[in-house]
Amino acid sequence: MATEAVVSFAVERFGDMLIQEAIFLKGVRGKVERLNKDLGAMKCFLEEAEKKQEEDVRVRNWVSEIRDAVYDVEDTIDMFILNAESLRTDYFLKGVFKKLINRHKVGKKIEDIQLTLQDISNRREALGIKNIGEGTSGSGQMLRDLRRSSPRAEELVIVGLTQEADKLVKQLTVGDQRRRVISLVGMGGIGKSTLAKKVYNHEQIVEHFPDCRAWIYVSQDCRPREVYMQIINQVSAPTKEQAEMIEKYGENELGDFLHDHLKEKRYLIVLDDVWRCADWDFIAKVSSNDPDCLGNVFPDGSNGSRLLLTTRYKDVALHADARTIPREMRLLSKKQRWDLFCRKAFLDADSESYPPDLKELGEEMVDKCNGLPLAIVVLGGLLSRNMSHTEWKKVHDNISAYLAKEGQMGVMAMLNLSYIDLPHYLKPCFLHLSLFPEDYVISSRKLLLLWTAEGFVPEQNERRMKDMAEVYLNELINRNLIQVVRMSVNARVTKCRVHDLV
Ligand SMILES: Nc1ncnc2c1ncn2[C@@H]1O[C@H](COP(=O)(O)OP(=O)(O)OP(=O)(O)O)[C@@H](O)[C@H]1O
Ligand SMILES: [Mg+2]
CATH class of the missing domain: 1.10.8 (Helicase, Ruva Protein; domain 3)
Known part of the structure; x- marks a missing residue:
């Protein structure tokens, strides 16, 4: 398991313990909270460190020391919970005595771990590992630049997208005159942007949207002001004075300006690589009080305007337009x-x-x-x-x-981006899938049982834990990290698998 996920998992368990064992923690609670904070801080460095460990053996050792310390933490949590459990069943006096010894032992163990973490942390700067907040903006920007898509750089060799492209062109040009958001969904590298590009340059599309087409690369680092500026530059030809005026506009003014410009037009706007429902809301300025209002920035003039969105996540697609079924990309035959x-x-x-x-x-x-x-x-x-x-x-x-x-x-x-984007509670579940052999078709029922047995799902009654595990599974499917192999008649996933490369 990646160390960052191991730490996330420990922090999570600490959180549960702090809530559930409140009475038994009396006396060591402060220490547990401090250790939990130290671990949380460690997490911020791990992402950077895990990237660097391939090149630097010292960093690799540093990461494995953290991992060992965290396993120590896990053992201490287990020891504590086990003792707390036996105390619940003891007689009063015996219980009080054992409780004091137990607290002392746990307290001492936590102090030792804290010293180890302190020592590990002190060596961080010497290894040149920065906090993710401090130093990754450069590499984040580099990744964004490398991944930036443009409709001009169309692939010379494209295999098997002709039919898909024809259907998509049709969906963009005929039928419903209301403004629709059509989404291409699928795992990283499956060809969403490639198909979008092919269609964007298709002669029927160029004819149908003669003077109002724009292509925007949104990315994980979505900046609405930048998005608006790029659309404006592509769909209008501002004079020098107008351009100077627009430059001074704030985000909302720009959104209003764009809305006014698009109002009377039939437009096609591609939003490539959208990662979050909130990013769609920010860009379209959809109010959470009125989610049905179809975006204030992209007006619906009932003239056949379209947005084409590419995303790895199905829920983002459905969020942007619940009435349009997302187009799911298929792997090559x-x-x-x-x-x-x-x-x-x-x-x-x-x-x-x-x-x-x-x-x-x-x-x-x-x-x-x-x-x-x-x-x-x-x-x-x-x-x-x-x-x-x-x-x-x-x-x-x-x-x-x-x-x-x-x-x-x-x-x-590229594929790792989806892993990094996972919330902490899904990381252990996802990493656990690596235990299955390549190409293995996994029974969902077994998988859910394993996840609950491993402690990846917060403890509660059995029924609710199973439901929660199923929510986790569906979330990984929605993120295109797990593929559905078979569904039951009531639309529940019964068999699934992971792409060999993920
Ligand atoms: N049908 C295809 N024929 C030939 N090459 C393809 C095809 N589909 C994708 N590719 C190539 O695969 C690479 C990844 O494709 P693309 O960028 O479209 O993936 P994506 O689904 O947009 O991924 P991401 O989620 O990372 O944005 C590109 O180099 C593209 O040229
Ligand atoms: Mg893409």
């Missing part, structure tokens, strides 16, 4: 995978003409990518640079490591 790989690795699509030994290795590697276009493109690009059997075999034998490093920020870094 067996034939499409091989076709894309050949065009990237061998730079053509004639799959019969390759050396048989490379073909075999290639097929095995493509299987590992499990139909995820991002992974196939990165893998193909990497292998096209050196066509020797030895080189391909090297990659073949260690494919995950190669995929992690290769590409603009590495395939894993």
